[in-house]
Amino acid sequence: MRKHRAWCARRACGWFSLAQCCRSVCCQPFAGILPASQYQALVYCILIEFSYLTRSIEQSDSAPMLGLFKSPSNDTSTSWFARLKTGLKNTGSRLGSLLVARKIDEALFEELESALLAADTGVAASAELLRKLRDRASRKKLVAAQELKAELHELLVEALAPLQTTMEFHGARPFVIMLAGVNGAGKTTSIGKIAHLIQAQGLSVMLAAGDTFRAAAREQLAAWGERNRVSVISQPGADAASVIFDAVQSARSKNIDVVIADTAGRLHTQSHLMEELKKIKRVIAKADPLAPHAIWLVLDANTGQNALSQFKAFNDALGLTGLILTKLDGTAKGGVLTAIAQAQAGAPQKQASISGGRAANAVVPVVFIGVGETMEDLRPFNANEFVSALLDQD
């Protein structure tokens, strides 16, 4: 028994399932063995587990034991997300060099797949791309490796083109933009860049310091405000929603064209923080029923397959109208976007127009990409250019 205790502690027994572990005889008098708090944690596990079990037995919609779990709604999001389980990213220089003066053979396909994988394409998306590529290669009777590369380029552009969009900030005044994303993705910096771009279009801008959590987040946004010579609304001690609400009101009274609201970085798994985001959105709508007119998720191009979870979670919580892909000036190529595009391909192919209200099921396009740390380092997203960079073509 003592032996198993040590085992459990090291999790050498795997703990593939707590039930499995605890069924083994040696765990029997668990309560006596574990310190109280650990015991309690285990009780949680069991309670949680038990609530599933009861749910699956009852098969009725009466609440499970703890009432913690809604029965799975038979919405389509599961199957939609199953398709989301793909990924694409960074098709590095390897691809370029692979394809010089070569004939198409099986090894080439395999190398291509490896290159796609090494570029964060994700297993499923790589396989899908390769399947299509093989298909076309045989249908078009391609022979040269170079032709295959052109074909792959085309495939990728086809996948990404629906994400291309042109930004307009008309339709409302103030036009309210809200940014969200995981920690350190580049939200605050992007706001500095967007403010610059909007001013260059002759529009006036106001910033709202909605990150009331991170150390010096306000000061950071204030610095961007100074650089752009635009005012920044911030209130030490106030909560995010009210700061942004005040900013919208103030912008309205001052006839400002665009308000950009910063929010604190948060991991999409932190449900209370996701709730806070929803609240922010609701409160903004009190200032203007159509606001926020744009809700953009900031994604770091360095992110691997987790970007898909981020996209799904933030989209579910907020109903995104756009994406910003940052840090594309690094070695990460951000091919994860292809997976996000694929995930959305099931939705009606409707070019999302950003201005004014937003249609349900519209594709969430990439409104900007970030290519550096200065004010000017913001670009529109161009699928063809993006794929060229991805495949390392000039």
Added chain:
Amino acid sequence: MLESLTQRLSKVVKTLRGEARLTESNIQDALREVRVALLEADVALPVVRDFIARVKELAVGEEVLGSLNPGQALVGVVHRELTVLMGGGEAALDLAVVPPAVILMAGLQGSGKTTSSGKIARRLVADQGKKVLLVSCDVYRPAAIEQLRLVAEQAGADFFPSAPEQKPLDIARAALEFARTHYHQVLIVDTAGRLAIDAAMMEEIRQLHAALNPAETLFVVDAMQGQDAVNVARVFSEALPLTGVVLTKLDGDSRGGAALSVRQVTGQPIKFVGVSEKLDGLETFHPDRMSARILGMGDVLSLVEEARKAVDVDEAKKLADKFKKGKGFDLEDFKQQILQMKKMGGVSALMDKLPAQMAQAAQGAQVDEGQLRRTEGIINSMTMHERAKPEVLKASRKRRIAAGAGVSVQEVNRLLNQFEQMQKMMKMMQKGGMAKMMRSMKGMLPRAF
């Protein structure tokens, strides 16, 4: 959610069962699943290749031993080897030099250098009573210095002011001199985020390293990073003699395959993991847990540890005593459980840490934190007496409670029913221990487990 290796292998294991020995071809099948799982966890492709080759070799070795279940043997090899690859043991900071011991932080933009600097400082100050000085050489990012100043304050460490007009190298030298003359035991130097391909910035940090001669040079990497981690880590480790890695943002749902890539490329141990934005969110790295996480085995141990921290130990003891003595588990206790659960980040946070099979069982189920809040509200509307003796709750009291909590009487009834069920479970647990409870649960369930 991505399919976990546990899920994947369970398929493979099925196909392996009934075969006395592992053959080249059915190892191949299983290994393909391992490969896919690792790639989906963001482990870099070259690292995956090495790993597969290694496991293959070892698995064939197991065959000679003729283990009971070939599938189990393979899972065992995979987990064990991954753990070995992740570092084999825990690694602490090595600050045994003539003070001040310098810790230099390096990494990509937004990876968590500044926050981790504060976390490490806090740990050294609070746990070891060290005199720590923090300095920022980030003269580029707006308010980066101010951020570190605030973080230093929270950490209870001293702060050496710097300004954007200064040169990073000058700042570093001045801070080192200050630390020397003021008898600081540790100097933590935060630096600006930089891209591996930014030659000028990489040269800058090389010079900082030369000037500071750090005892620890820590590479800070985001657990969500993808395949590029392998390239970035290579460039940083070529530019700097790294001594360790800090893996941040592990509190999310990323599988953290970057950990493996970075560990492999730098050859340096992961010394800390970041598990929250707050300064107490720093933990020692456990290779076995990390490998379980990458494989999707859940992280029950972390859960237990977190529970230990978040839970009021006295409260928990009282509760455990109640169980043991067989004294009733009442609604007040239930409320306490809910509160404790909240402290640990809510149900969804716990869910993330459950092992694969449980998480699988939960798939599609939505966590309803609102329900939890309502439950709490209902209990709050009861008197202490009612909480201890729910049987006194008759129609009029129920109506009062429902009104107080802003719910319907049915909801109050439902809670009471659930609670009764739970009490039965608790009783079962007292009598026969968990094993019995689990067995009875198993009996209630047709297939799973």
